[in-house]
Amino acid sequence: MQNRWTQRIDRMRNGIENLDDAASSLTGVVGEVRSITEEVNELREQKENFDKALKDAIPKDRPNNDATKTAAQQSNTASKSPELQVSDRQKGDTE
DSSP: HHHHHHHHHHHHHHHHHHHHHHHHHHHHHHHHHHHHHHHHHHHHHHHHHHHHHHHHOOOOOOOSSSHHHHHHHHHHHHHSSSOOGGGOOOOTOOO
């Protein structure tokens, strides 16, 4: 009787140890997945900040840059001569 009882307790102890090992492994895996998810989110945020910094930067000549594009448009607008109206013509001008 003692022998059976000891065997049952040993089997139960082994089962509990196996469950504890499995739970520990699962905790490790879940922790790694969470860590990877956090790293991916951090990389996305850094990429967005980098792209924003590139877009807002004032390079020497980049037409896709907002600041450069705005400056170029203002320069073009300021350098254009106004269109002549009929009232601007003087006697003797040809059409």
